[in-house]
Amino acid sequence: MKNRRSPRDEKRAAPWWRPSYAGLFLGFLLFILTFTPSLVPRPPLFQGLLGGLAFFIGYGIGHGGIALWRYLQLPELPRSWWLGANIVLALACAAAAIVYIPQAAAWQDDVRARLDMPPVETANLLLVISTAAGVAVLMMLLLRGLIAGFRAASALVYRWVPRRIAGLLGAVIFAVLLVTLVNGTLVSAIITAIDKGQALTDVTSPPGAIQPTEATRSGGPGSKIAWQDLGRAGKRFVTEGPRKSEIEAFTGRPALEPIRVFAGLRTADTPEEQVKLALADLIAMGAFDRSILVIATPTGTGWVDNNGIAPLEYMHHGDIATVAVQYSYLQSPLSLVLEPGRSQDSAAEVFRVIYRYWQSLPKDRRPKLYLFGLSLGSLGSEGSPPMYAWLGDAFDGAVWSGPPFRNRIWRSIQRDRETGSPAWRPVFEGGANFRVIGHGGSAEEADRDWGRVRIVYIVYPTDAIVFFEERMFYRQPQWMAAPRGEDVSPLLQWFPIVTALQVGIDMMFAAEVPPGHGHDIAPADYIEAWTAVSTPKDWTAGDASRLAEKLQTETASSSSSW
Structure with missing residues (x-):
């Protein structure tokens, strides 16, 4: 001793x-x-x-x-x-x-x-x-x-109990007080301050945003939703996208004016009222007479990636209606942390209302129903259809890009993938209902034919938002095993604690890379995904190549203005 x-x-x-x-x-x-x-x-x-x-x-x-x-x-x-x-x-x-x-x-x-x-x-x-x-x-x-x-x-x-018990009780008491103070006061104040700041930004119009003159866009003539209530992202959504004349110039065939409906947070006081107004716009604009209806779940601020919707409008000659409903003023990372469940709750409500109306229509007269979501939008969209909407009178398919590591279905596909397929490009049940593509990949190559519902995930191996795992702190993730993704450095090594911190920081810059890597989805991959899901008629590889080049050029020229 x-x-x-x-x-x-x-x-x-x-x-x-x-x-x-x-x-x-x-x-x-x-x-x-x-x-x-x-x-x-x-x-x-x-x-x-x-x-x-x-x-x-x-x-x-x-x-x-x-x-x-x-x-x-x-x-x-x-x-x-x-x-x-x-x-x-x-x-x-x-x-x-x-x-x-x-x-x-x-x-x-x-x-x-x-x-x-x-x-x-x-x-x-x-x-x-x-x-x-x-x-x-x-x-x-x-x-x-x-x-x-x-x-x-x-x-x-310690005045009343023995020293070791006092240490334990003191720690518990201090922890409870600290958590109560932080969660009840500090976090609430931070959320309120950030939300107010973002709300002020949301009131402004992005550069280049113009109130539509078409009766097929929210904020335009006859719309149930006022232009000033669309919010910054909504104004961008209805301003972007091809018009009838652009589609006809590209395809050389007659086209319809695409329908784009957006309900901002200021549109109504509750999510239920927001969706009802969006549905009213869809009905008034004749959306349920179109060939395809897309329910798009936006990212945190309400942004819907134009490159995720425009390909459908081109390849189906404008015979498309798209609806999106804003659920937050916050950027996606902040919304995910400070407003957990908000995207899922909003997407579920939007799907429920629109699906019920769509389901009430004659099957031979209603449009095909598709879902779309990027990043946090895919998290909400993925969980929006209830079980009965997958079976029997099911929706037709979805394109989900850059699914965050919290996506339940995406993680299940990774976990239960077929032997021999890598975690960054999993094959699930031969590709009958779910297929995963990367940059330049094909969604048509699969062991089994498509089933009733067609789902395509767009995932790049360097997307930290997709591949972050809490278990990386103590265990090497499967996506680091050989063979690795085509753009993942072979110099990347796993270290306890360090790698999890590195990939956590990488999430902040996942979209600050060229298209086709990280969290920046290339137009060509959207086109490939929607071609496989929606099967457009008389659509060729040459058409896809021309459209990809066109969208990429437009994105590069407009990125600074937005």
Whole structure:
């Protein structure tokens, strides 16, 4: 018992300001590993943020592990060995830094080359290190504050109960108070502030938005929905898209004026009233007399990707009606975190109302019913049809692109895929109802013929929003196994904790890449997906190629104006 110290001695020997050497070494090691490549390139500022978070987690694990070891009174290294052990660990960290940091720029360039992006000019190491240091210090100060709060609560309870029980009760009491304060006050205030700010932005009109003169678009003549109530995304949706004359010029055949209906959040006070007004617009515009009706679930702000709808309008000569209903002012990541379930609830209500009206029509006179959703929109759209809408009087199909890792059906397809098919391009039941394509892939190639409902997922292997997994913190994900996706770097390695943080940061930049990679869906893949799902007549590969080029050019020219 000679080496065992009392808690009082231990506290005196280790004042709060003294760093934990085990924490420093493990934190530095995780920081170094963050320089390794992941799915998409990272700007220096966010590389620093990533490094700071990794260092803080590593420091916490190292420091906490030593504290737990001592609390359990397990054998420790003799004091005479401490200096040598610290020198060995320091040399190991220095060696890792020498090996990894000089290669950071080359690793980023390898990732950029696979995504058709130009190489970086400099790694900006000073910005990375200073940002990482600032983040790590801030996080550790926050942790120190939490620990002080736990200790204060425990000291208060210690007046009435034994020390160890006081520690537990104090921790529970402080945690409850903290969660109550954060969830009940802080988070609510943050949500309210962000929502108000985004709502003010939503009132404005995007550059180039023009109130439609066609009676086939919400906000136009005879529409039940006023132009000013469409919101920023709704105004963009009804402004974009081909008109009858454009379609005829492209196809050389007569066309109809496409119908686009949009109900913004200001359209009505409740989601139910929003949908009813959208349905009224659809009925008034003759949407149920068209060949195809699409229920499009937008992303968080209400945005509907024009490239996801325009191909249908071209390939079916404008004989299309599309409806979308806004459910949030927030960007998709914020909506997903701060408004969980909002997209699913809205999509389910929209589907229920429109499906019931559609179902009441004679089968030989009603349009085919399709669903569409990108990103958070696909999460809502995927869960919108109830079980009975998949069976019997079913809807006809869907195109879901960039499905977030929370999508239930998408995760099931990955989990239950056929043996031999990779997690980034899963084959499920021979492709009878669900098919997955990537950049330039074909949705027509499958072992089995299409079933009653046709679903196509568009997924790129470098899309972190699709492939993030919580289990990456402690287990290598299956999508990293060989063979890897065509644009995933072979230099990407799995490290506990680090890889999950890297892919988490990658989600923020998944759409900041050229089309056909990450979370930026290429028009050609939308065209391929809708061709397989909707089977347009007299549509050729040449038509698809011309349309893809046209949409890509239009997207590039309009991206700056929107």
